[in-house]
């Protein structure tokens with residue numbers, strides 16, 4: 001952007017940016033007022049303001065991000081016991097709830113792993129992909145509710161964010177895998193009695209133990225006396241209390 005003469009320097013740049021934003025907001029307000037005077041104007045004014053403010057927000061986020069280029073010294077830990085060396089700056093475009101935002105950050109290369117990394121990506125929670133944490137959470141919610149193609153359509157219609165179906169799918173699978181890893185780590189800690197989960201509050205009235213399956217694998221038994229061959233290994237059908245071979249057996253305990 002062009003800075004007016006005599007307003008160069010840090011304070012001048014800040015003032016010039018604020019003036020530019022104020023002018024953009026003024027232009028948007030005038031456009032929304034014009035749209036309101038037409039037929040079906042409220043919808044048009046909403047669309048104009050939402051698109052304009054999202055764009056403005058994206059630009060402001062980009063400017064805020066550019067304040068820290070992510071240089072963390074000549075060397076940083078790579079996360080696998082080596083040191084990665086600074087090689088320069090690289091640009092990455094992150095999809096956010098405000099639209100795509102370009103991020104220029106310091107890049108390091110680890111000779112031991114043969115991989116590069118940007119510490120700034122991890123600090124921002126965008127190390128694994130190119131989606132901001134806010135947009136990833138939004139996309140995951142939509143993907144959990146409906147098929148991936150519909151989720152991409154919902155994001156476009158409701159939030160004005162355009163993502164490919166593949167991107168919604170990849171983000172949901174990556175976040176699902178991360179959740180599963182965290183859940184397994186937590187379960188292992190609980191099993192080793194290193195972590196004691198707090199009971200829910202209020203306590204539930206009833207607990208169910210559910211066997212999710214139709215049979216339990218059984219090993220071969222010893223052959224009965226007088227028979228040469230043992231019965232082969234097989235599957236024992238689960239019998240529930242309520243039916244002869246129900247696929248789900250529920251046992252309920254009432255809290256006393």
Ligand SMILES: [Zn+2]
Nearest residue numbers: 078082110113
């Ligand atoms: Zn390494």
